[in-house]
Amino acid sequence: MSSKISATERMLNLVIALLGTSRGRSRHFIRENVNGYARTAATAALEATAGPAFERMFERDKDTLREVGIPITTTTSFDEEDQEQVLYRIKPADYRVPEVRLSEDAMTMLAVAANLWSEAAFSAAAQSALRKVATRAGLGWYDDEATVQSRVRTLEPAFEPLWTALRESSEVTFDYRPAGAATTTSRAVQPWGLGSKYGEWYLSGFDTARGAQRNFRLSRITSSVVPGPAGSFERPEGFSIASVLDALGSGTVHTARISVPAGTVHELRTREGATVETDGAVPGRDILTVAYREPELMAADLASLGAGAAVIEPGTLRQAVAGSLQAALAAAEEPTPLPAGTIAAGTSGALPPLGPALPRTPAKRNTTRDRLVRLLSMVPFMVANPGIPEEELCSEFGISGRELEADLGTLMVSGLPGYLHGDLMDVTTEHGQVFIRDAETLASPLRLTQEEACALLVGLDALKAVPGTDKADALQEAITQVKRVAGPDAWLADAVALQLLTGTQAETISVLQGLIRDGQACHAGYLVRSRDELTQRTIEPRRIYSIDSTWYVRAWCRTAGALRSFRVDLLSNLTPAGPQLNPAPDTAVDGGSDGAPYTPGDHDHEVLLLAESSTAGRLAPAYNATLHRLVGAAGGEMAVRMLVGEPATIPPLLARLAGHARVVHPPELRESARAWLAAAAASYAGEGSAHHAVGESSPATPGLDG
Template sequence: MPTKIDSVERLLNLVIALLGTRRGRSRKFIRQNVNGYAGSGRTADGEEKLQVAFERMFERDKDTLRQVGIPIISATSFDDDEQEQTLYRIDPADYRVPEIRLDEQSMMMLAVAANVWSGAAFSEAAQSALRKVATRAGLGWYDDDTIVQSRIRTLEPAFEPLWAALRNGHPVSFGYRGAGAAETATRTVRPWGLGSKYGEWYLSGFDVDRDAPRNFRLSRISSEVAIDSTGHFERPEGFSIAQVLEGLGTGEPASALVEVPTDGAHHLRSREGTAIAGAGSRPGTELLSISYREPELMADDLASLGAQAVVREPALLRRSVVQRLQAADAAARGVVPGGFGPEVQRGSVKRADSRDRLLRLLSMAPFLVANPGIPETELAAEFNLAPAQLARDLDTLSVTGLPGYLHGDLMDVVTERGQVFIRDAETLSAPLRLTQEEACALLVGLEALTAVSGSSEAGSLHTAIDAVKRVAGRDAWLADAVALQLVTGTELETIAALQAMIRDRTAAGMKYLVRRRDEYTERIIEPRRIFSIDSTWYVRAWCRTAGGLRSFRVENIRSLAAAGPQVQSMRPDPGRPDGAYTPGAGDTEIQLLADATTARRLAPAYNGVLHEVPAEPGGPNETSSGKQPPLLGLRILVGDVSTVAPLMARLAGHAQVAGPANVRVQVQDWLAAALAGYAGDHAVGESVPPTPRLDG
């Protein structure tokens, strides 16, 4: 029997051996009969060393199985010589996903919920959970082809360590820059929940330093998150992050006076509670009284309007806008690199280990049982594997099985004419129960969709939620610890109207605000699909005016009315719901220089390409210590270069335009004009808190 084989092969053999017994397996049996462990030594000294090595390896393997959620039961027994021994087994009832009964519509809603996380931290977990539930329900595979689709992103580096600390009940510490704070402070927090609202992720927990519950915006965390794995705490009973999200932005509203062109700034005029408050101080302007609850979000919006909106009061909001414009202006006039370096992989790279591969193989075996003859290409795509990786996994499955490892004991994996079949895999025919990430991904996605589901989907959605809660068992609490608020305000009415038009194949006449031109247009559209990126909603439609498919922001639709039946056939839509921007032939490539966090956030939104930035003498990556700060280059395509300057204002110095030269100058002029509106006011020349540098 070979003693040196792949660790994943050994672990898989151990799982099959412990699942395939009712009484249990002793350590002696496991060492002598489970492929991958050391056999008998030739001498007494050799035997002693091999026994010690086995004990260490077996303990590590048990820990690994427990870490991936495979429960091992131990019991005391006696062998034929009446000697006490411990027997180990895995109870199939604890291991397997329980049987599930779902109709096709409920299964479809599960697919929609899983795909909410496409490209996010829970992406792989969500798809794995969907695969397990579909396999156990016996319903095959379902695509996300509903008319309403959502995508949520988890681009903040702090998300994954906070999620790990949350589910394990460990305190964390991190550097944090509060709203309007000049300095970063270290905060120690007991994480209670993570939630997304306004396109931002928030951490809710107990702030140990301030001895009170607090909420933290993940984008303001300025350091790595340190997890105190030795500490442990209990979350408050009944805590719900969804209730925390509901409370954000619901405090007493503040009021601002903003000077705008008499016939402009339509985006501000359309805000609920906005009213004309009088004449402005400059010819052709007037004052708007604007109600708001989130000062930072309001400052972002006002800064992105540039010279079109000058804040008169309150002073704090005015100062916040000026600081953003000053920081963007300073960055716009900074040194740019002579060129970008090699391409950088987008997103964080998760280091795969033996546990990941073991879980994949334990998922692949029942999937093959449920889908006999699946094409190799489809199997590789399902598990996101390169051909060589797939071949290695199939080889491992084919050499594992029940102890004995004879014909009928080993799983038989064969490929015939490009189709994959598996036989003798009864022990692994039912998928492993959901992990914490898998349970959380499905439950949170399903709960979020209840806000935008139509009446026809509501029943199926709640059926799916109940089924997943039963499957999740003790991990169902995670649905109260993570939440998404996908839609707020009056957009719900517009989304519901668009849903009805898509179902009834009705065209829509709409009044639409083109924000980059600050003008209204009248259009006839034929809606095809509704989707969201984080909390921003779009309708994908055939625009009769433009003569092609276009994406329109729902918040910019000012009126909507039925306009007769649709006349265009439902052609395949090349637009993808995981990105609002669809490249066009006349697009302009923009080169940006940004801090690493900002660059990695922008890249998915614009389908951009990240690059290293060489440390040139006198260049932006040169430092006195010689250490290269985390600056990245980013190449994106834009259909209208006039959208770049507002983006830079919103980013407030975290990014600058490196090229083309004419766009760089255009941004500089736009920012100078925006700041000119505040000329003569002490806010422009005063000493302001330092803004974040490009190096983060």
């Protein structure tokens, strides 16, 4: 008689039963022999309820197995009484990852591609795919040890529901705030692709109300994404999100004329193609002529410069910058929503009362489906790594010790029908090491899911654009093998794309790669943007990495006598400086090796911002901040608690955010930010500016819906 067990254990036993037969299993056999299903009832009255309950449970289980990529085949047969019956089977060749042959270099490139997603929604899928391929290829485990590394984040709450809708061909609805607009509109879209460029994620799809393809920036989606029924539309053949990303920023070249104090605003002066002329009308000021393609991005850059730069023309750009500054100033002048007496005005005081830290993203439920996939992945991994320590197993699968104990307990009581000693998997723990035996049925990893295949292929394709790689052949080998393994699911690699490198940074990255390879140092100019200061450095490059589309070099700075992270786009005039003189640091204590460009220091300043929930959700991971509810505060805003090296970086950030965040603490920073924004907004007020241009309404960014 079947005992009541968890749904995960029942489906695990069903998988083993259907994999462990060459002929197939009938419904009757499954019901009577697979643990977890209720046997035939003793009376007709009881069977009238138990029979349909089994049928519903069995159908649900089959659907779940198919959803996770396990194909179930059916054949028609006849029993001993010549009654027709359906037999169910999982063919091992359809279940498992095909045999993979990869060189060590190609396996290393797979690790680089998988780790690219380590801070993104595809993180677990990418690591699972890497684990499966490595196990099937019979190769050891490979870490991402490349000197060029990239990390892509999916900060927007809309990403995961849009990704699910893209895979399932579900139309979605959401509220959207177009560029330059103060209000939102409701949109109904058939998702065709998702892509990342300029550090932003974009959706491309068919807008049903407008009857045309449109592109949407995910950070402008202001509501939950509501999916419709699966399979409600067909993606057009030949669509590639990569071509959409290529078109972004390839529109008309605009020219801006900007008034700046002489000898300042080096960020604009050092832009490629920028020209400078002395302003004859206003002594002590220059006029910069700067080319740009994306009005919205240019407006954000100029707003962050505050009163140091005033747009003369075009009027549309001027008005966009002025609008951002006015919105940021209006937010800064709002009363701080604190309980009475919490912080006296003008005093630094303590932080206002905060609720407990909130998760940056909603916690994922550990569903029956998720646990089944984990167990099916855990078995071949343990077979390939006998004696693996418990803590390594927990780390590999992202689970706690208690969860591991439960998982191993489930595996110990699962096996072939009969469930005698030789039928069950034998799992033992000896001195903290885990061993598994009698697990031949599940010893090969389950085929790649759509998400796993997509994560690897998109990561590998993005790496092709990184200059100077000495493993181009290995990269192509990895792409070819993963496409073969992915089979029909490889189409998703055309629906998701990353552009890791834009602009003119490729040449600088190539030079830095050569310095790392040859163990050489270099002299370089470096712009410290927070101080608008051009400095001269001698650096010894160790590693190059990117976060989204921003590239950094981790280097020993002889000037500072310490490791520092430098933005590649702010480096200039690299010249040889001889061999590197300082030993490479221990990466275990290298504060910049965790993918964050900012290394916390003893003299950091704690800052508390108040931001609308969607903005707070993007700020927290970007600044390694924690999210809180502000005790006593009303509304949907959230507190963002962060550490900064220089408080002067906060006002430009608020200008970029255009009113969607403001400073709460410390009070002196709140006041200095308000004053900075007031001065910046005043530089665009009426005729008070040295060069005034009346702008029209701000246009949409080329290539974006608005």
